[in-house]
Amino acid sequence: MNVVEVADLSVRYGSATALDGVSLSVAAGERVALVGSNGAGKSSLLNALSGVVAKAAGTAVVHGRFAHVPEGRQLFRELSVEDNLRLGAFRVRDRDTSWLYSLLPKLERLRKRRAGALSGGQQQLVAIARGLMARPDVLAIDEMSLGLAPLVVRELSRLLLRLNAERGLTVLLVEQSARVALGICTRAYVLESGRIVAHGTTAELARSAFVRSAYLGDSAEAAS
Numbered sequence: 001m002n003v004v005e006v007a008d009l010s011v012r013y014g015s016a017t018a019l020d021g022v023s024l025s026v027a028a029g030e031r032v033a034l035v036g037s038n039g040a041g042k043s044s045l046l047n048a049l050s051g052v053v054a055k056a057a058g059t060a061v062v063h064g065r066f067a068h069v070p071e072g073r074q075l076f077r078e079l080s081v082e083d084n085l086r087l088g089a090f091r092v093r094d095r096d097t098s099w100l101y102s103l104l105p106k107l108e109r110l111r112k113r114r115a116g117a118l119s120g121g122q123q124q125l126v127a128i129a130r131g132l133m134a135r136p137d138v139l140a141i142d143e144m145s146l147g148l149a150p151l152v153v154r155e156l157s158r159l160l161l162r163l164n165a166e167r168g169l170t171v172l173l174v175e176q177s178a179r180v181a182l183g184i185c186t187r188a189y190v191l192e193s194g195r196i197v198a199h200g201t202t203a204e205l206a207r208s209a210f211v212r213s214a215y216l217g218d219s220a221e222a223a224s
Helices: 042-049 080-089 098-103 120-132 150-167 178-184 200-207 209-216 219-223
Strands: 001-015 014-026 031-035 057-062 066-069 138-142 169-175 187-192 195-201
Touching: 001 042, 001 169, 014 042, 014 057, 014 169, 014 195, 031 042, 031 150, 031 178, 042 057, 042 066, 042 138, 042 169, 066 120, 080 120, 098 120, 120 138, 120 150, 138 150, 150 169, 150 178, 169 178, 178 187, 178 195, 178 200, 178 209, 187 200, 195 209, 200 209
Parallel strands: 031 169, 031 187, 066 138, 138 169
Antiparallel strands: 001 014, 001 057, 187 195
């Protein structure tokens, strides 16, 4: 069963076209990546799924609860971690955070700290946790690795894999870093200038000469 279905989607900002006839699907329990350079249209696709931007044409449908972790985290910096988490549950009414602290023990030590005083990695963890407070069927994360140290990215990657394996959470990951995306997800779509130019399993894309040259840099390393 598909939980995300996008068909012939176009998004425009004035005279500029951000997405041009994009179609894709994500099945329940999948880990799917949207890969592409800055300005390729990845964030516009998530924003269309969230209803943040209007669709010029086509459809973008989510079957179930959808939580969107935006690029740049966008936490309420003056509020505590606890308050930021509770805001993530505004549509489900259950604002109990105890289950989340059991799932993510590192968060409990931060619960009273001001979100703006946290490191970038800690803020990203809070942003993901805020999304989880909505009890989503699909968790969409925009540029998870942006500005973070490799060690932090590996920790967050392991978290997503655990949530997917243990809770069946569907993950839709937007990433400029193809290496990170292909390491987490099992399928991926490559966007360029608002259009899908490649798609397939991450193993297939990692072997693609086009993807290796354009997004993975060292082709020999990518193929290993």
